[in-house]
Amino acid sequence: MKNNILKINHISKKYHTIDGEITAIKDMNIEVNKGEFIALVGTSGCGKSTLLNIIAGLDSPTSGNITFTEKNPKIGYMFQSDCLFPWLTIYENCLIGLKIQKKNTLENQEYILNLLKKYNLYEFKDKYPKCLSGGMKQRVALIRTLALKPDILLLDEPFNALDYQSRLAVSNDVYNIIKKENQTAIIVTHDLGEAVSMAEKIYVLSKRPCTVKKVYEINLETRKDPISNRKDTKFIEYYDQIWKDLDINV
Amino acid sequence: MSNEQKLFLKRIKYNKIIIRFIQILIILCFAFTWQFLSDKNIINSFVFSSPKKILETISLLYTNYDLISHILTTLYETIIAFALGISLGFIVAIILYEFKTLAKIVDPFLTMINSLPKVALGPIIIIWVGANMNSIIVMSILINLIISVMTIYNGFLNTDSYKIKLLKSLKANKLQILTKVVIPESYSTIISSLKINISMSLIGVIMGEFLVSKKGIGYLIIYGTQIFNLNIVMSGIIILIIISFILYEIVDKLEKKLLNEK
Numbered sequence: 001m002k003n004n005i006l007k008i009n010h011i012s013k014k015y016h017t018i019d020g021e022i023t024a025i026k027d028m029n030i031e032v033n034k035g036e037f038i039a040l041v042g043t044s045g046c047g048k049s050t051l052l053n054i055i056a057g058l059d060s061p062t063s064g065n066i067t068f069t070e071k072n073p074k075i076g077y078m079f080q081s082d083c084l085f086p087w088l089t090i091y092e093n094c095l096i097g098l099k100i101q102k103k104n105t106l107e108n109q110e111y112i113l114n115l116l117k118k119y120n121l122y123e124f125k126d127k128y129p130k131c132l133s134g135g136m137k138q139r140v141a142l143i144r145t146l147a148l149k150p151d152i153l154l155l156d157e158p159f160n161a162l163d164y165q166s167r168l169a170v171s172n173d174v175y176n177i178i179k180k181e182n183q184t185a186i187i188v189t190h191d192l193g194e195a196v197s198m199a200e201k202i203y204v205l206s207k208r209p210c211t212v213k214k215v216y217e218i219n220l221e222t223r224k225d226p227i228s229n230r231k232d233t234k235f236i237e238y239y240d241q242i243w244k245d246l247d248i249n250v
Numbered sequence: 251m252s253n254e255q256k257l258f259l260k261r262i263k264y265n266k267i268i269i270r271f272i273q274i275l276i277i278l279c280f281a282f283t284w285q286f287l288s289d290k291n292i293i294n295s296f297v298f299s300s301p302k303k304i305l306e307t308i309s310l311l312y313t314n315y316d317l318i319s320h321i322l323t324t325l326y327e328t329i330i331a332f333a334l335g336i337s338l339g340f341i342v343a344i345i346l347y348e349f350k351t352l353a354k355i356v357d358p359f360l361t362m363i364n365s366l367p368k369v370a371l372g373p374i375i376i377i378w379v380g381a382n383m384n385s386i387i388v389m390s391i392l393i394n395l396i397i398s399v400m401t402i403y404n405g406f407l408n409t410d411s412y413k414i415k416l417l418k419s420l421k422a423n424k425l426q427i428l429t430k431v432v433i434p435e436s437y438s439t440i441i442s443s444l445k446i447n448i449s450m451s452l453i454g455v456i457m458g459e460f461l462v463s464k465k466g467i468g469y470l471i472i473y474g475t476q477i478f479n480l481n482i483v484m485s486g487i488i489i490l491i492i493i494s495f496i497l498y499e500i501v502d503k504l505e506k507k508l509l510n511e512k
């Protein structure tokens with residue numbers, strides 16, 4: 001019943017710099033199933049972004065390989081910076097991917113407008129990004145990414161630029177959107193609470209060279225949205241457990 | 251609007267008027283002192299001229315020496331050099347940005363050319379290009395080009411790396427990255443380089459006119475020196491100050507307008 005869409009097989013990545021060789025990733029194995037929400041947690045500088053770059057095809061592994069079930073997988077990538085273009089309106093920003101890939105069809109435009117409507121951004125569609133709050137901008141960035149109907153969504157510490165209050169609210173919103181649109185997603189975070197409250201599966205990564213230290217299936221008593229999940233009795237158990245895992249590696 | 255806000259706005263306006271008033275006062279004081287000193291023969295008015303004489307000379311130049319066409323010549327040369335300098339600078343900056351190794355190779359040469367006093371090249375330019383207006387324009391471009399290349403190129407290099415990463419993740423090609431992010435993000439840098447460029451162009455043009463010309467403000471100044479008529483020289487300088495101030499203000503207004511529209 002496994003519906004595998006991505007398999008990362010024994011990946012290693014070395015960087016060469018003048019000061020020497022850095023092994024960022026060492027023998028990493030990860031499997032992703034369709035519709036899954038996966039979190040990667042690890043200390044900063046351990047190689048999480050490198051891994052996402054490799055999955056996105058922006059970088060290639062030194063050894064090992066990645067296989068997608070899909071022949072031409074579409075990958076959506078989001079960062080901590082929303083990367084909205086200040087000289088474009090919200091709607092034009094959402095269109096950017098379609099324009100680059102020459103898929104700016106009426107149907108796709110309709111799709112974006114629908115997403116904007118669904119997630120309460122429609123009234124801002126002709127405004128410029130500077131009129132929006134940080135959380136709204138991150139939601140626009142998500143819609144821009146969803147516009148291309150990606151097979152897998154990569155989120156690299158997407159809420160880092162937000163303050164704590166909006167971070168909770170926005171992660172909740174983003175999670176709900178991702179689930180509603182039935183997206184497969186990998187989120188990288190160093191915020192354990194975020195990982196445990198959002199993901200169904202957590203890969204705990206060791207410090208550099210980065211490898212999978214432990215894998216957790218997160219089985220909460222009742223799984224709802226991230227904010228309610230934080231009140232789940234099991235939440236704190238997982239949190240403590242993973243905290244210890246990470247601590248060992250400090 | 252609350253009373254406090256009104257008061258605040260009033261104070262700002264008042265402050266502006268005061269500043270403008272003092273500026274004008276300084277100019278007037280300067281002119282009157284100058285006039286006074288030369289009237290009382292404290293300074294030699296033959297060498298230092300005087301505001302009155304300058305005004306007389308300017309009106310004489312206007313009636314007998316076709317002053318307007320001298321001004322227009324200088325303006326024309328400056329604007330051509332400015333436009334060519336900016337467009338060439340833009341193109342060279344794109345080439346350097348796209349070919350990083352080339353940029354590294356030419357970097358020391360750019361620094362060398364930049365620190366070379368361009369006026370030293372004047373005689374060669376005249377021999378190569380000819381003793382005409384083209385030499386003046388080439389001279390001016392030599393002076394403004396390197397600066398605009400460097401400003402625009404640095405603007406390109408400062409593009410937000412995440413935006414480039416985003417486009418790459420969307421499978422954008424090099425041209426798309428250039429036109430969709432790198433150039434639009436450097437828009438304000440490019441616009442602000444216009445101001446330096448216009449001043450540089452004028453400097454280049456006057457230098458060129460000193461070396462070779464039949465017309466222009468630079469020519470008037472040199473002509474005045476040769477016949478030892480310091481009134482013409484001073485008038486030329488004053489006109490030049492006014493021209494450069496006006497050009498700068500125009501580009502500044504243009505810049506503000508272009509930046510606000512975005």
Ligand SMILES: Nc1ncnc2c1ncn2[C@@H]1O[C@H](COP(=O)(O)OP(=O)(O)O)[C@@H](O)[C@H]1O
Nearest residue numbers: 015017022024043044045046047048049050051
């Ligand atoms: N292009 C690169 N060249 C050299 N070293 C790099 C490069 N990218 C990342 N690294 C190094 O690889 C390690 C992992 O980086 P990164 O994946 O960004 O970490 P994380 O996202 O987990 O904080 C870091 O030590 C970093 O210095």
Ligand SMILES: [Mg+2]
Nearest residue numbers: 048049050156
């Ligand atoms: Mg990172």
